[in-house]
Amino acid sequence: MLDWTDRHYRYMARAMSKHTLLYTEMVTTGAILFGKGDYLGFNEEEHPVALQLGGSDPKALAECAVLAQQRGYDEINLNVGCPSDRVQNGRFGACLMGEPQLVADCMKAMADVVDIPVTVKSRIGIDDQDSYQFLTDFIGTVSEAGVNLFTVHARKAWLQGLSPKENREIPPLDYPRVYQLKRDFPELTISINGGITDFEQAKAHLAHVDGVMVGREAYQNPYMVAQVDQELFGEQQASMSREDVVEAMLPYIERHLANGGRLNHITRHMIGLFQGQAGGRAWRRHLSENAHKPGAGLEVIEQALAQMQQGAAHAAQVQAKRKNPEARS
Template sequence: MNQHNTWDRLQPTLNRRFSVAPMMDCTMQPYRYFARQLSRRTLLYTEMVTTGALIHGDTPRFLRHSAAEHPLALQLGGSDADELGRCAALAEEYGFDEVNLNVGCPSDRVQNNRIGACLMGEPETVARGVAAMQARTELPVTVKSRIGIDGRESWEDLCHFIETVAAAGCRTFIIHARIAILEGLSPKQNRNVPPLQYGWVHALKERYPELEIILNGGIKTLAECQSHLETLDGVMLGREPYQNPWLLSGVDPVLFGEETPVTSRHEALRRMLPWIESELERGVFLSHITRHLMGLFHGCPGGRRFRRHLTENATRPGADLRVLEDAMAQVPEDHPALLEEPA
């Protein structure tokens, strides 16, 4: 074990049955640490990090994480095979559990750098990248894609992409069940406007039973997860567990048959306090942490007061743990609505 990979792995081993999608400006370390208080089993992902940023930027800052976040995957954005291989080696060096290649992001910025969904039009490029990554690491190498892009949106195009990348050694595909429209829609619109095609993802599993097929896109409840898991190997949720993180407290009991790590939202926040204090001592602003906690009391009595208190006070100079504790006090801990099981 090298100098970076010194964390004691106390968390369960990687299992893709349920995961939280990589999301820019969302699945950062504060959210990941918080999510881990709610579920031991959920596989967590970093936000996408480009190969250029890792190779030429502040590598330790981009790859910093704690032992509590495992199982944890690093998502890469890039298309150059050599750079992807180098970054896959860094993922292993820094102790991640998986390295994932983004072939699904539709933003103009990443397209201009041949990153993300535009690579669905270059399956051979993706295959070379996957092969280079696997040559440099023993970590599992996975691919997250769409079901297609404008101009390459047929079932035959999707199967050609899957078969080409699988031939390079990829065994796990995480598929957002929408096409990506690369011209004319914003990334936000691409999450909602193109229609969901769950049937295509289920059909992929039927056609390629030897591959691990994970469904992403539009899923909001654990009941929906259970339904898809009757056929598929895993489900990945994004916006819902970010905006309503208490959903994660039901993952371990509902999807894994294990006890939940916490019994209340307040308990989850109290478990965060020592880590938050250490981050404040490191110079991190409280607001950079609390912005990832805003949805915890979504729909609960006092939830709006909780959010307002943090919004108004966490950005003030010298804001410390008392701000969060006072925000928690805005929510009645014994209210029946706070004891309901996540759906």
């Protein structure tokens, strides 16, 4: 979720859901230890939030784990699932599935120096190493280092020949393999990831595994997050409306602008908020065309809302005329 699940998106997600565990973008150990920016910054409102790390040097990962715990993160997750060339060149991501002992060493190095959970996100295999035995050998070796929570993307990764986008779509999903993993490792907490787009699917998976991670759908259709607490955690309170979400974001956006930030830093994560709704296209278009302009402020959001509402009203009129031809003028 590089460039997607930044702190602005996570603030919006937390405004919609009290219970969902949020994950950062993958951050490399090199960026944290040697980069000029603050790669560990997050809003206190985001808790519970997990830092997703990229790296393969146990010492560097341990140093980053200590820093993450000091900053207040609730979990540290090692990414062993990202298939991009850039990640492979740095010897981290999905290519590490081929070195399970190294992953175990990395996890132990972190677990030895922090008190918060250290977890792993992986694929079901890489390239031609995609047998169930390969997966169980990987999980078994890493779990011996003390790791008891794995999130498994139910696709293998092709490290050569496919782009990261293609690796999210072309290798076939194999959910039963992840279910079998839970049966064979009942003592571990196993979450499933990949291709999950609605709550019926999530509930079906939860009959077999312990948790569900949703990535692209929760970003492209962010209002999905507003329904998680009711659908999966048994909350009785009604979900926020989409307009409520916008309202909840306004003070945060105002602070961001006052500190010199740009409006589109935040609104780019809000573009999909009215996806599938009448007037949603007008909302997306106005934000896309105006939020990036110098000096753009809250008025852009107010205008986008007004255009969305006008579009919804027009759509309702069109629908009414279709149902009642005699009402046409």
